[in-house]
Amino acid sequence: MLKHGFMLFLMCLHLSTFAAPPLRPPPIPAIEANSYILQDFHSGHVIMEKAADQPVEPASLTKLMTAYVVFNELKSGRLKLEDKVRVTERAWRMGGSKMYVKLDSEVQIIDLLRGMIVQSGNDASVALAEHLAGSEESFAGMMNQFAQRLGLKHTFYVNSTGMPGEGHITSARDMAKMASALIREFPEYYQLYSEKNFTYNKITQQNRNLLLLRDPSVDGMKTGYTQAAGYCLIASAEREGMRLISVVMGTSSKKARAAESQKMLNYGFRFYETHKVYPGQKPLKMQRVWQGAAQEVGLGLKEPLYITIPRGQYQQLKPQLALLPRITAPIEAGSQHGVLKLLLQNNVVAERPLVALQTVEKGDVIQQSIDYILLKFE
DSSP: GGGGGGHHHHHHOOOOOOEEEEEEOOOOOOOOSSSSEEEEEETEEEEEEEEETTTTTOGGGHHHHHHHHHHHHHOOOOOOOOEEEEOHHHHHHHOOSOOOOTTEEEEEHHHHHHHHTTTTHHHHHHHHHHHHHHHHHHHHHHHHHHHHTOOOOTTBBBBBOHHHOOOBBBBBHHHHHHHHHEEEEEHHHHHHOOEEEEEEETEEEEOOOOOHHOOTEEEEEEEEEEEETTTEEEEEEEEETTEEEEEEEEEEHHHHHHHHHHHHHHHHHEEEEEEEEEEEOOSEEEEEOOBBBOOOOOOOOOSSEEEETTTOOGGGGEEEEESSOOHHHHHHTTTTEEEEEEETTEEEEEEEEESSSSOOOOOOOOHHHHHHHHHHOO
């Protein structure tokens, strides 16, 4: 059945339709922010952006990476949610946003995470950093290692909180990548970002992400503010299986960062749609193998292929396969033997290598001899 899936998709895409051609998305709305980006989570497609690679101060958006490092330790088993952390004087004395931990008290990791994520507590961030790495400076080194692994090209951390520091920078695009990685790798902890309030030490604080109260499709992520950074917000929302991530940096107020983010999300969901066109690790084409232990090899994609396109244009997609003229054993799984392109109105909207989905060893002497003769008459 799978071997015929690609041909079925080809036929579906070429079915004629008598419906009126879909309208193009209108011009993007004016966004009052120094820099911003709106990106689809699954496909990575950027719907709108402005100065997305411009270095800016991240303020408390920094705490996404602090959480990412902690989540990584939890996932590896080196840390547990019920582990207790002793609050040092440095953590206790932190200014700015606080969860109001007490000096020398022992606080569970899960409470510190909520204090950092929901209340944006700088004291919680430093307590976590010191517990994991001995000092906040050493923890910043861990943060920068993960930033390099994630391909954050314009990001460098000097602390765990986002308090102003020389060289402490990021960009809107890097923050979108950071948010996507956190959601993708740690779905079991991502739900913390949807919590609307948290009470600790008899003090209840509301989540500063106003969109959690206004838009039921928004389920995270993080706000930030310093005088130099302005008001910043990363928001993540899901509607009908489509998830968008918006980042605004340098807006004028708390209300403005929420309003501008809402404007971006509404535009993206209204005028674009995301489709999973092909699965990963499933054969899209069975190809003849010469001189191999098997006569065919399945060619497919390493990972699922998602595309984000203007609404109503899915039926206009045209797949295009380009295959190597001959495949000869031995074949290593993952080796490239062609290219798949998706075209929309003669523009390439996606291009992926077609790879062998299994290893095929050389055939025995008899099989090799037969194929050698057949190739002579090909």
